[in-house]
Amino acid sequence: MRPLEPSVRESDEFRETVDRALEMVVPLVADYAFVHLSEADGSIQEVAFQHRDAGKEPELALLLRELRPSMTAPGSVIRSALEEGDARQVGVPPGVMVSSSSNQPLKEAVDRLGPRSFMVVPLVVDGGTVGTLSFARFEDDRPYDDQDLAFAKAVAGQTGLAIAKAEQIHEVERARREAIAATDEIRLQARLLDAVGEAVVAVALDGKIVYWNRAAETLYGYPAEEALGRDLSVTAPADTDRAQLTSAMKALSAGETWTGEVTLQRRNGETFPARFTGTPFYDDSGEAHGIITVTSDLTQRKELEGQVIQAQRLQAVGGLAGGVAHDLNNALTGIQGFTELILQDLHPTSEARGDLEEIREAANRAAVLVQQLLAFSRRQLLQPKRLDLNQIVLGMSGVLRRVVREDIELVHDLANDLLPTKADPRQIEQVVLNLVQNAVEAMPAGGRLKISTLNERIGTTQADSFHYFVRAGAYAVLTVEDTGPGMTDEVKVRAFEPFFTTKPPGQGPGLGLSTVYGIVKQSEGYVWIDSEPRRGAKVRVFLPELAAEEPGNELSTEEDGPARILLAEDDEAVRTVVRRILEREGFVVMEAANGKEALAVARQGQFDAIITDVVMPEMGGHDMVRALREEGGDLPALFISGHTDDQLVRAGIAEGGYAFLAKPFTREDLLRKIKEILAPDSSRA
Template sequence: MIDDERICVLGVDDRPGNLIALEAVLETLGITFVKANSGQEALEFVLEKEFALILMDVQMPDMDGFETASLMRGNRKTEHIPIIFVTAINFQQRHVFKGYNTGAVDYLFKPIDAQILRSKVQVFIELFRQKEILKHKAMELERANRHILAQQRALKTSTMRFTTAFDQSFQFMAILDARGRVLELNALAKELCDAARRNTVGQYLWDILCLGNAEQHQSLQAIVERAMAGEATNDEAVFYDRNKEMHSFLRTVSPVRDETGEMLFIAVQGQDISKRKKAEEDKQKLEAQLRQSQKMEAIGTLAGGISHDFNNILTIILGSAEMAIRVSGGDHEFDRYIERIIMAANKAKDLIQQILIFTRQSDVQRVTFPPVNIIKESVKLLRASLPSSIEIIQKIDSRSGPIVADPTQFHQILLNLCTNGFHAMEATGGILTISLDSVTFDQPVMRGGDEIKAGTYVRLTVRDTGAGISPQHLARIFDPYFTTKEVGKGTGMGLAIVHGIVKGNGGFIEVESEPANGSAFFVHIPLAEGAGEDRNPADPANSNGGESILLVDDDEVFLKMTGVMVEMLGYRAVSRREGSQALELVRENPNDYDLVMMNHVLSGVTGIELSDKMREIRPDLPIIICTNPGSAALTGASAGKPVVADMAC
């Protein structure tokens, strides 16, 4: 309620006595009566305060009541204030109408009846009071409306945030009603449910998800039914998208209740862990490869050590055999036996080289060779190792020219392709055909997205009559670790290695295959430039002989054999088993030696260290260091130094 003392009534009269009389009559109403002695003063009051009513005399000097009322009605701030004219003259009707026209709501004529005055004033006070109450309520409604609008904006913002987070979440999210029917799906869930082509709202989730099999379908239905009974579930599941690609998900299905415990809806969430699982699988593969690599490194280290000692033995055998031929006196029968020893020793040497290449202890050595002989030798090995259910057919064009490659790598290409063909025919048997011919391209051609240079290529073809390769797998067969074989039948690296070797030699490989109709691999390697020319370099002119060669090796037998061979060639050999002894000889007589030949592995010192010390004494001293093939220590240590690393020892 509004306090009456706060309600103001303005009295306007140029005679103070009249105003006092009015104030006395209205005193019992409990209001505030404000007195103005002129129209100008009245105008100032109404601009400062709010009045419930104005009691104004008509006859006033300077500005009469009509003019004052007219000015009040012309101001938006005061136009609403009711005015009662109080006058003792001008009872004529025209004056009364003039007063109403200027904004008066009533007239009081003097002498004024006190009861009538209070009654009329009381009416306007009550009207003012009700107006103020309405104004107050309007303000409260306005505040309430602003609060509601603010809440609506906050709710809209919150809803927008939720909708954005819901739709843009990388998780599968679905909201189901208490019976398991779809209320809302986020973007990922819509994609998996193919919501763009069908209505999903109101459907059971297990009826619209592509679960792949009945077991997964029943599993989801059972989990949702448990959620309907109030039980939450976490498990792993498999979904299929509309492209039939499989996705592994961590799935959570849980009921959501209000504060009274009543179920509002069922929330289904799924986190796609396909990439994580693939990463874990890749990690396991890498760990397996690392373990295999470490095994191969250990084998390689062992093979490197064995090959060093074995090469020393072979050197003694070969050296002794060559010396035996020199002293045989022309006994041809005896020479044939010795030549067989030399042939066998050279094969053993090549075998060691292959072992070192296999264990990555030897560098790739590209030479010019005809692949015919390697194919024939490989076929012999294959016939002995493959079962009788696999028939091997050779179609070798002996006119196929030589290629420039590593013979061991070419052998690996052939064995990998043949092994691949054998696995394709292992269950049923079949025919393995190995062909060699040549093909010429008169101009560059495109093969597998690469431009192949014009020229002649030696073509190796390996064809099997096995199960063939499906089109979707054909594009991936050269990918590392890709395999369709059973566990234990392959690592997925065989064809990748073949592809890498062929590309590394400037060639290319093509494949033809159909399911149930076998496969054919065509390996093209460029024909060696100048094929048919004599590539054997002329023997260097023999020196005059008599030069002094210092031999250093801790193997006494090897040292003696090398010394004999050097002397047979017309040189003078000086042998020492200890590096310190050899160094002392050079220090005492640095110019007495035309060449130093030493083993890289010596007791107490390496060949590199010993050669450095000798070079400090005599910088121009020629030195040959004999070492195991592919010695990383020698290769790294001799970088930038004039030291010859002989791979033959």
């Protein structure tokens, strides 16, 4: 016995085959006929029947169902035919079937349908018996004979063949459907792999590429058609690290996964850092089939790491530069001051005059450098104000016209509704000037220089994508763009470093961009370079929007009358110079070498103003002035310093409304400032 697949039994082909068989025999050799199939569980079920009188078919259905137990019981004619696979015919004596049933409708059905003559032939498909074909005749007294049996067998034989064919068709159909499903699955998987951001590549055991997803196309630059069938080594640069390759191969052939940072090569020959993972894969039988590799490009991450390193290096250099600049500042203040004093005393025709003027010039040049260094190390005392970048740019048009040569087209593109920001206007002018100067120098044969402003918002996601802290929010952005040769990565990475320059020696110290960097950082902004070789350079300066409620605070000065001045300064040279300058102008000056001393001096006398250094041993200028204030003195104070990196000191000076003078300063600077604080109403800067 061989049960048919349920899916075959339910197929249209099977139904049609069975119906055709029944039509061939009813009414020719049977009044009715029916088909049984064996089931997988060993039972036997009727699956089709036909009566010469279609109106009797419901009754026939009832009869077949009711008689099924007796017809399919062990030893019954149908089961025997099925199990033994041979045909048989039986004569049914009148009345036999009737007596066995007590069920009234069944009794009637048997009465009406009970056959006189019955034959069963097995349905054989591919050598196995799948069911039976049964014939019944009752209206004719003629019993079935050998001829009838031979005909029935022939019909069953035909039917068996037809069922075999239906099975085949069905098999083919199923295989096709499975194939489609499998292809769909593969397609889906391929689509999933295509959606993966990493390059996924499968390699056969011989090293040939058998799968290449979309990210691989982008990463390596080969379209899949071109990559498939080639050796994976097309992605390795010629100078691949042999030792690393060997260790990878060893792990993979031992069936392990290998992960590492490698250098790979794109189609255009460009190499890039990548994270590479290779995993062996196996077929269903556990046979090694090849390697699946997943590769992600680390270029961007390396760049970000570079950003961090650069930021850290700039900070370290800044600290160093600031310290040096501070000491240089004091020295320069001394040189400048003494030189001026001597010049004043000198006879107008003295021969030494020229030399002294050169000293003064040299000191002034050095002072400018020191100033730039201080700007870079963010140790300038800025005087931030509410500021409109557009006004700064427009206000500089005279200066820019002088800096930008005729062969350069200067274009402005300023935003209408630019956000206000807060910074020191003089310093921002310096930023614009330095950037413009660089652009001009980058275009010796002329070109186009564009200065633009616009508003930009840095979203939180964008801010988080930086590897150092970037504040999300609204910014006013200044962009200076040129059509020069642009910068290589090496130059870009170092451009902000003080003294980094690609100019020939003596043509520029390399402090332009470091000054820009320091000023922008100190203004809580960001400066970014977008540049590639041959693509020009674009420097963008982001300054945070000034919040509506935040005032653009300005330093105010205080007033008072005559001329007794307390001078606190730890550097002796500076102190002496300041004292002598002041004394010449008729001021009375009392000296102190630090804050503590100054406090003591102040308590003993009456003063009209204090001039004090900010950072001093024992007690700094700010603490000293605050202590004096607390004692009730309300002296105007002028802070002199080249070194105000402490936020608190800066905030305190601004908040206290004190005046400030950056070292080194000239005699005029000092006198102007001191007069300002003594008579603030008449001359406010």
